[in-house]
Amino acid sequence: MTKYLEPTPWDKRNFHIDTFQLKEYSEAALAETDKTEGHFTIKVDPFADTANLKKYGFYYADTLIEPIGKKDKLKQVDQENIQFTHNFHREDILDIAEEAFTGGRFHRDFNIPNHMADTRYRNWVNDLIDKDLILALELHSSMAGFFAYQNDQILLLAMHRDYRGKGLATAFASSCVQEQFRLTGHDTLRTSISPTNPASLNVFISLGFRLNGAVDVYHKLNGTLADGG
Template identity: 55%
Template sequence: MTLDYLRPTPWDVRNFHIDTFEVMSLEEDALKQTEEREGHYTIKVDPFDNPKPLLEHGFYYVDTLIEPVCKKKKLNRFDQEGTTISTKYDRASILTIAEETFAHGRFHRDFNIPNEQADKRYMNWVSDLIDKEQIYALKFNEEIAGFYGFEKENVLLLGMSKDYRHKGLAKSFTSKACDKHMTEAGLSELRTSISAANVASLNLFHALGFRLESTKDIYHKLNRRSSGR
């Protein structure tokens, strides 16, 4: 029996209009499966893994993800007057902020993905989280300034309106959202993943008490050829 090393990611099919998969192994048999069907592929590997097999099979590097963790008792809490966390918000306002937030995601760095498709991918992700009630609104003096997206123990997304950036609000917003997230879900720790290029976010989460646990290199591949053609 041939093992299937490809995990479909249907949430990305709607954005890129091609089958999309996460490759679950660096084994040769897994990489060969990416040659046999059209699709866009993602694989996450240890930075110390030899990338030669990936390059030989047409994969290309797009990003390194830093994966920090914070225990609840280690969370540093900040309080800036006027900052609050709310589950009541206008959907359109959150999506407007999302539209201007994710200009440097890994799909924006993929030269095979048009920027408008990468934009759509992140917008759809935020929209899905709103539907699942996994978004907190970050409010300053009752005005929506940003959002915090989460799932289980994972901090997924953090976005702030350009009108509220560089005003010393991020630590207060994020620490309050993390505290609410852990308390409401009964969690003892939180995890997140941050692009190594996103220095501002790395510094923010380090200030909150998150500490590095692991890193992953991300490679993509686009195969528009399928067998039998």
């Protein structure tokens, strides 16, 4: 499209409008969004001057904090009878995902109807299943959750609602991290967590992850979504 706008087809399929992420934070890049119909995402330093974001119609969506963990620095928390498997029913994973991921930035975007945000996360998890990047967590032969990963990135970690609040979150996260180290061979892992999810952030910090900065995420809608949202 332009040197400033990068199409994001994985979002377009959910919102039925062209979607883009901005390649840089400059007035020239922001001005391109006034000339193009679509939904836009930009990530900026939390200390950046945001006057031009307001000028060009961008609004705050979320903040992403990046925890980083080095293999030799992390605490291992053991939990008996945890197993990982690639053999699972797709719908079981999707059911956990839909119930667990309801506070993401697209759910918080007042221009995106909740059903579209739900569809986006469902399609993302479907893609991860198709790429064989999800492992189910079993506890006593029952599906207790799942985690998704890619290279050194921890993408998603979710527990079934029946296993939440039982003091298992840290052991589950520790087991997932150690399994990812084993599968990928990386000695450093990283993830992104919104401060609206302090429970998850606290789990990673308790394992020895260190915070490596943050970015603020802003959105803009120039046009109308297909369903009038």
